[in-house]
Amino acid sequence: MNSALTIRGGRPLHGAVGIQGAKNSVLPILAATVMGGGEQIVRRCPRLSDVESTLRILRYLGCRVRREGEAVAVDPGPMDRCDVPDHLMREMRSSVVFLGAILARSGEACMSFPGGCELGPRPIDLHLSALRALGAEILEVGGNLICRGHRMVGREINLTFPSVGATENIMLAACGASGVTRITNAAHEPEIEDLQHFLQAMGARVDGAGSSTIVIEGGHALHAAEYAVLPDRIAAATYLAAGAAAGGAVTVEDVCPEHLSTVTSILAEAGCEIRAWRDRITLRRDAPLRAVRPVRTMPYPGFPTDAQSPLMAVAARAEGTTVFVENIFENRFRHIGELSRMGADIKVAGRVAVVCGVPRLYGARVCATDLRGGAALLVAALSAEGESRLTGLRHLDRGYETPERWLAALGADIRRETETDADDTDRRAAGYACD
Ligand code: EPZ
Numbered sequence: 001m002n003s004a005l006t007i008r009g010g011r012p013l014h015g016a017v018g019i020q021g022a023k024n025s026v027l028p029i030l031a032a033t034v035m036g037g038g039e040q041i042v043r044r045c046p047r048l049s050d051v052e053s054t055l056r057i058l059r060y061l062g063c064r065v066r067r068e069g070e071a072v073a074v075d076p077g078p079m080d081r082c083d084v085p086d087h088l089m090r091e092m093r094s095s096v097v098f099l100g101a102i103l104a105r106s107g108e109a110c111m112s113f114p115g116g117c118e119l120g121p122r123p124i125d126l127h128l129s130a131l132r133a134l135g136a137e138i139l140e141v142g143g144n145l146i147c148r149g150h151r152m153v154g155r156e157i158n159l160t161f162p163s164v165g166a167t168e169n170i171m172l173a174a175c176g177a178s179g180v181t182r183i184t185n186a187a188h189e190p191e192i193e194d195l196q197h198f199l200q201a202m203g204a205r206v207d208g209a210g211s212s213t214i215v216i217e218g219g220h221a222l223h224a225a226e227y228a229v230l231p232d233r234i235a236a237a238t239y240l241a242a243g244a245a246a247g248g249a250v251t252v253e254d255v256c257p258e259h260l261s262t263v264t265s266i267l268a269e270a271g272c273e274i275r276a277w278r279d280r281i282t283l284r285r286d287a288p289l290r291a292v293r294p295v296r297t298m299p300y301p302g303f304p305t306d307a308q309s310p311l312m313a314v315a316a317r318a319e320g321t322t323v324f325v326e327n328i329f330e331n332r333f334r335h336i337g338e339l340s341r342m343g344a345d346i347k348v349a350g351r352v353a354v355v356c357g358v359p360r361l362y363g364a365r366v367c368a369t370d371l372r373g374g375a376a377l378l379v380a381a382l383s384a385e386g387e388s389r390l391t392g393l394r395h396l397d398r399g400y401e402t403p404e405r406w407l408a409a410l411g412a413d414i415r416r417e418t419e420t421d422a423d424d425t426d427r428r429a430a431g432y433a434c435d
Contacts, residue, residue: 004391004423008413009384012248015410017239019255020046020401021229025194028168030054031101033074036202038224045072050398053091083110093117100169104176107150113143118370120331126166130157134177152177154218162187162299174216175204183214189300190259194230201225233259234306238375240283241310244272245383249284257281262303291320297328309335309376316344318357326351335373338366342380365426368392371399391423
């Protein structure tokens with residue numbers, strides 16, 4: 001049964017949010033557990049639908065999986081399959097990271113092409129060319145990838161773009177290759193470093209994550225490990241954006257402030273008072289929001305594409321005009337149509353969105369078009385006058401652990417309810433695949 005959020009905006013937020021483990025860390029780390037010799041314990045594993053999809057794949061492969069509170073235990077010992085069926089691939093396209101892990105474990109892997117998503121075509125050419133360079137044979141037959149990599153050999157691999165997923169897939173496959181693999185122009189994201197730390201905990205020889213060059217010495221037997229995932233910098237950015245939009249004082253706890261410094265500097269420029277300590281950040285916003293210099297999404301350490309839409313919801317209320325340039329994904333402005341229903345004044349030309357701030361937004365019936373687009377609508381609804389109804393929560397639940405619980409604790413008037421027929425009609429009228 002679908003659910004919807006009802007939000008009555010215009011109330012400042014006050015309090016603290018304990019930030020969940022990072023979705024974009026825990027997904028590749030859970031995939032990597034199949035390579036381990038013994039039970040892996042992954043702590044700070046958030047309760048997200050993307051995590052549940054990943055656990056379903058692990059169980060399908062034959063691994064023993066159990067959740068113990070905020071931890072998940074995976075024993076890959078009984079694993080007896082090396083394919084990921086289409087219905088599980090369709091639940092979550094980033095399951096493609098299992099390709100490198102299963103190849104390293106079994107020497108063969110089969111899965112359907114992950115296909116595109118709400119953000120546009122999501123090619124995996126960089127993944128495939130790198131795995132082929134390691135010696136994997138990959139047949140593309142009828143929408144499926146049939147891979148054999150029993151004798152992969154490490155070598156230098158240059159990425160023409162610092163793809164996060166491709167970097168992760170190469171790190172995992174290289175653990176199963178003989179010799180040394182050197183990735184140049186690798187992605188720098190903190191989630192890549194987190195994956196390296198987990199692999200090292202399993203006994204893998206991986207170094208350099210966080211820089212452009214990562215070196216993996218493959219062929220080592222991997223053992224059981226216990227590891228706590230790093231905090232979710234995008235979830236932290238989203239709650240800070242909520243505080244900026246609604247006003248008040250919001251603290252995000254158990255975070256790494258340096259991982260979202262490009263976001264906090266934009267929020268400070270917008271008129272928020274930001275204070276950061278070792279593992280928490282407090283944002284206070286009492287004065288009117290101001291427009292900021294152009295926001296250009298870039299690979300880490302640049303401004304993160306995943307924070308573009310929540311920050312746009314803040315800019316929608318700022319005095320002045322803010323320009324957003326989306327350099328990472330082809331189609332990451334789908335939330336703008338729904339923000340406009342709330343009174344936002346935003347013009348789009350290709351990868352550029354020009355946000356003319358308005359004095360107020362108005363509550364409206366809106367639906368999430370994708371994960372971070374849904375977060376933007378939530379942020380906007382918290383600052384809007386009147387009541388909003390947000391549907392399409394399956395997108396939001398992929399990446400945010402019970403947002404309504406945390407926001408209510410901050411003083412928001414928000415509740416999750418079962419969807420009505422009217423919600424269903426709205427969603428169809430919106431024409432989005434946001435069921
Ligand atoms: C990861 O996606 C994240 N997902 C995304 O977060 C994040 O937005 C993205 O990295 C960028 O930081 C996970 O970690 C599960 P990419 P990924 O490969 O790996 C092109 C969220 O909201 N490309 O760095 O798919 C691609 O089309 C999600 O949490 C190729 O052309 O990102 C895109 O334009 C959304 N060929 C760009 O590179 C390839 O082979 C960035 O993709 C691979 C990618």
